[in-house]
Amino acid sequence: MDKIQMKTPLVEMDGDEMTRILWQYIKDELLLPFIDLKTEYYDLGLKYRDETNDQVTVDAANANKKYGVAVKCATITPNAARVTEYNLKEMWKSPNGTIRAILDGTVFRAPIMVKGIVPYIPTWTKPITIARHAYGDVYKGVEMKCFEPGTAKLVFDGVNGSHQEEVIMNFTEAEGGVVQGMHNRCNSIRSFARSCFNYALATKQDIWFATKDTISKKYDHTFKDIFQDVYDTEYKERFEAAGITYFYTLIDDIVARVVRSEGGFIWACKNYDGDVMSDMLATAFGSLAMMTSVLVSPDGNFEYEAAHGTVQRHYYAHLEGKETSTNSVATIFAWSGALRKRGELDGIQELQDFADKLEKATIGTIESGYMTKDLALITKMEKEKVHQLNSLDFIKTIRENLAAML
Ligand code: NAP
Numbered sequence: 314m315d316k317i318q319m320k321t322p323l324v325e326m327d328g329d330e331m332t333r334i335l336w337q338y339i340k341d342e343l344l345l346p347f348i349d350l351k352t353e354y355y356d357l358g359l360k361y362r363d364e365t366n367d368q369v370t371v372d373a374a375n376a377n378k379k380y381g382v383a384v385k386c387a388t389i390t391p392n393a394a395r396v397t398e399y400n401l402k403e404m405w406k407s408p409n410g411t412i413r414a415i416l417d418g419t420v421f422r423a424p425i426m427v428k429g430i431v432p433y434i435p436t437w438t439k440p441i442t443i444a445r446h447a448y449g450d451v452y453k454g455v456e457m458k459c460f461e462p463g464t465a466k467l468v469f470d471g472v473n474g475s476h477q478e479e480v481i482m483n484f485t486e487a488e489g490g491v492v493q494g495m496h497n498r499c500n501s502i503r504s505f506a507r508s509c510f511n512y513a514l515a516t517k518q519d520i521w522f523a524t525k526d527t528i529s530k531k532y533d534h535t536f537k538d539i540f541q542d543v544y545d546t547e548y549k550e551r552f553e554a555a556g557i558t559y560f561y562t563l564i565d566d567i568v569a570r571v572v573r574s575e576g577g578f579i580w581a582c583k584n585y586d587g588d589v590m591s592d593m594l595a596t597a598f599g600s601l602a603m604m605t606s607v608l609v610s611p612d613g614n615f616e617y618e619a620a621h622g623t624v625q626r627h628y629y630a631h632l633e634g635k636e637t638s639t640n641s642v643a644t645i646f647a648w649s650g651a652l653r654k655r656g657e658l659d660g661i662q663e664l665q666d667f668a669d670k671l672e673k674a675t676i677g678t679i680e681s682g683y684m685t686k687d688l689a690l691i692t693k694m695e696k697e698k699v700h701q702l703n704s705l706d707f708i709k710t711i712r713e714n715l716a717a718m719l
């Protein structure tokens with residue numbers, strides 16, 4: 314069989330620990346035998362980030378902007394323990410944070426559903442995609458401990474001489490209290506809205522959005538207003554033509570509706586809501602290892618990855634020579650997502666078909682009873698039909714099924 318040819322390279326961002334091991338297995342077993350794989354390789358492993366003073370992360374993000382499509386392996390975000398472990402020059406920032414800041418993107422996370430792994434909410438028969446605004450709010454907040462009586466104020470001085478001032482709290486008790494100031498930018502909210510509406514059109518799904526605008530009449534209400542304005546002026550007609558809808562309600566109302574729903578829509582979340590709800594959804598759908606993630610920028614760049622981390626505990630077991638059973642599904646889907654998008658942009662139908670088959674082979678492998686330990690523990694399949702495989706054998710079994718389809 315001739316290998317599938319590519320035109321434009323994918324931006325390949327390698328990573329750390331167990332996922333770096335899986336990365337190589339996936340390339341060797343599932344990609345290189347079938348595709349004449351073209352990538353521009355960036356090593357985002359912590360050692361090389363440190364060697365380049367994290368320049369490699371910036372270069373990778375810029376390459377993502379240049380070529381449009383990237384696939385990323387999970388990476389370590391260093392903390393104090395990692396600084397010692399890797400003898401780092403500095404506690405480098407989160408690579409995902411750096412890439413998000415350069416692409417100004419929105420993160421979409423969707424569960425991969427397979428028969429036998431039943432969501433904790435059994436009415437969810439279709440995936441729910443979370444779109445998380447990855448900028449501002451409490452993540453860029455400024456806080457103070459004011460542990461004595463006194464007055465906390467919110468002050469704005471406009472460059473043109475305007476002045477706004479509000480008392481946040483007049484603390485009268487001896488032990489005072491705490492205050493917090495946070496912001497968002499109208500531009501970032503508008504980008505967020507466009508990314509959401511574009512993704513809804515691209516995936517033909519309804520989009521739901523919620524804030525607490527009844528309580529937060531200026532802050533949250535601005536999110537509501539900008540979304541409505543962007544929808545009315547730029548997307549309404551295209552949504553109607555595609556037969557999809559934009560639905561806005563309050564955050565507490567939406568939570569209730571999500572639980573009662575059957576899934577199959579995109580839930581746009583403010584930054585904090587998205588942080589919390591994506592972990593809730595990943596667990597409720599069965600496993601963190603079955604959650605894909607794609608960063609979409611408003612000017613149409615895509616970065617695909619797994620939602621989970623580097624699976625450190627499994628990596629240490631692997632280094633000790635112990636057998637691991639780490640789930641590679643989300644990382645495989647990061648590759649298939651990126652290859653499909655590359656195929657779409659370059660008009661290569663074969664590459665899109667390959668991506669579809671790779672996903673089908675992966676799901677089919679699990680549904681026929683061959684899976685990693687995390688899934689074997691939670692599947693509703695009859696015990697005799699379940700075969701728990703190690704990390705590499707799982708990927709090799711997918712390869713057999715894929716080869717049979719090609
Ligand atoms: P993690 O790597 O997601 O793993 C947490 C636990 O979840 C694992 O110990 C494992 O549970 C289970 N798990 C996650 N993915 C799995 C998979 N593919 N197959 C089987 N089990 C899986 O999170 P972490 O241990 O908190 O973080 C490790 C490193 O990842 C950190 O340095 C962090 O900075 C980084 N991180 C990176 C990203 C990213 O690059 N996007 C995201 C999050 C975290 P058991 O141990 O019970 O088997």
Ligand code: MG
Pocket residue numbers: 588589592
């Ligand atoms: Mg979180």
